[in-house]
Amino acid sequence: MVSPQGSDLLQLMANDIEHLSVCLLVIWVSLVKGKTKCCSLHTVTFLLVTLFLVLSGTGFRILGNSMLGSRQAGVGKRGELDGLQAVEPSRMVYGQPKVLTPCRSDVLVLTPWLAPVVWEGTFNTDVLNEQFRLWNATIGLTVFAIRKYMVFLELFLQTAEKYFMVGHRVTYYVFTDRPADVPHVPLREGRRVEVLKVPGALSWQEVSMHRMEMISNFSQQRFLREVDYLVCMDVDMKFCDHVGVEILSPRFGTLHPGFYGAAREAFTYERRPQSQAYIPRDEGDFYYAGGFFGGSVVEVLQLTTACHQAMVVDQANGLEAVWHDESHLNRYLLDHKPTKVLSPEYLWDRQKLGWPPVMKKLRFVAVPKGHLDIRGS
């Protein structure tokens, strides 16, 4: 994997190698000029070395360019992530933000490290859509439909078509052990489904843990080149309301609907110090849900790689964290604070939690398990 920093370095190296090769060429010419006594072996070797350097300089440049591709790996190509654009936007008319009137007086809308907590009422969809449209951002959505979980996929995709990033370019990455069973769902323009075959003989805990590894692998192999942002979601859910570009930032997590009101001592973090996911009782900002996280491709790659490595270490020590990948996600997001946090509107269970007044919208909700006929494979 080459990060954008890495690819910049490649560009620099390409420049230097070309400089060096020009220098050597000059030296070679000056030494050889008119000197027939010069050993031909020396001069040929010199010429070959110079040619090699020129070619490798070009090679590094091509490599650097291909790593950047047409995507500034995770960041809008022409601008910067949080709220800026280099292309001139058009005039927009909307209600004036009122400095003396908070948008929400019942909930926290900003974390102590100044990351927005995204609730209904905090954002203007039109303004944000304009910013992301100008960047021509492409959003990848990863979902795992393995074994019997395939049964959830059709409803997931159908509702995503209605509510998820409408108007923007979307690629659904469906990880499955049964590519032939992926349902055909009519898609809007600018959206497509990519089916990625993965091994299937796993329990749901193992699937959950292996997600990190698979997302990490595929991020390196293709996501870096194909999309700007990655959104990683559980499949046994459906969209009921708008989920748009307001969620996008370098790294975001979602507040777990069961714990947003709880004290940190009650969070179901991993509490055994032997585990890599361990969080002591006096630490912790929020309890993030494993079923909805994401960010720029580079950041998601770092997150999933770190979580996967932590899980490998735990496995070697004969441990498995209490909530599997979710425990590791929580450890990671404590150490690497997210740049946006999504409210529980973005991951809810209506059956278990009802519809409290603090939730102005329920956007992405669990599908009741009895609702669909889950057959064994």
Next chain:
Amino acid sequence: MAQLLQILAATQKCCSLRVTFLLIALIMIFFSYKSYLYPRSQKPESTQADVNLTVREHRGLQSVKLSRMLYRQPQVLTPARKDVLVVTPWLAPIIWEGTFNTDILNEQFSLRNATIGLTVFSIKTYMIFLKQFLQSAEMYFMVGHRVIYYIFTDKPEYVPYLNIQKGRQIIILEVESYYDHWQDISMQRMEMISNFCQERFHQEVDYLVCSDVDMRFSDHVGVEILSSLFGTLHPGYYGLNRTDFPYERRPQSQAHIPKDEGDFYYIGALFGGSVPEVYKLTKACHEAIMVDQANHIEAIWHDESHLNKYLLYHKPSKVLSPEYLWQQQQMDHMHDQEMIFSKIIRRKKLKVLKKNYQLKNWIEEGSGLRLF
């Protein structure tokens, strides 16, 4: 390299011309590797370079792993502030006291080893404000972080000597001010900042904070303000309707904003961001000022009008509350709103100094600067 030496040894009849070629080649190699060692020396010339710099800055911020820290748990069902807006409709934080944890932010920024540049213009009579500005900055501005004060002045010899803390330095940039009126001097700042962004800032600092000099720091101003692009709410207008903002209203000016547009009224005395973004802003404002000049029009509040136009169409990623720039003099004229102000503004961080305008005029008309 060894091969090179071999060849040199073999051809002992090398004339001095070859030695010259060799020296030239070595110098070229040296300069190539200089850029290798200091990768920040990319000029903000092309958009590609801008994006690279911005991406690098932003990614660096997020990737740092924080050490164990103890602090109170953030409460999801308890807003930090119930009396003010703390996030803009485009999800940029508005920085008010009580919304942020300084320790977490300091940790994030110090792990990145960020350097902050503070630009200030101390031209003609405004030199008298410089000492207090710098002394108070030493106490309150970005304490614990690396800081470079860039002092633009037409009288370098009058810059006061100060004991500066470790990790901080003063750089004096001599500029010629060919204007007499403070309005023109104010607008000239945009041009000078954008020039120096290209010439040196991009190599020396990660962030730029551009401030007026006739101020003093009276409370903590730290890394909570830093982001790609930030503006500050003008203390005189943050409670008003957009129709009452003193935007430039004449369509002939480049700074024109119609009555039905506008998010906030930003003050020209404090803005900043990453070097590429400040470069873009100052360049755009300078060019707009030039166009206006060619059309014989001057925006009503000069560079501040142009700043407001720019920030309307290039929304800042952070907005500083009026805590960050307080003008008691102006507030004295707004009796009705005094009660609201005192409740909302918990801390006043940068205070504009009272000026005796009569005295200032006398000095300008008189025979020059009398100091200390």
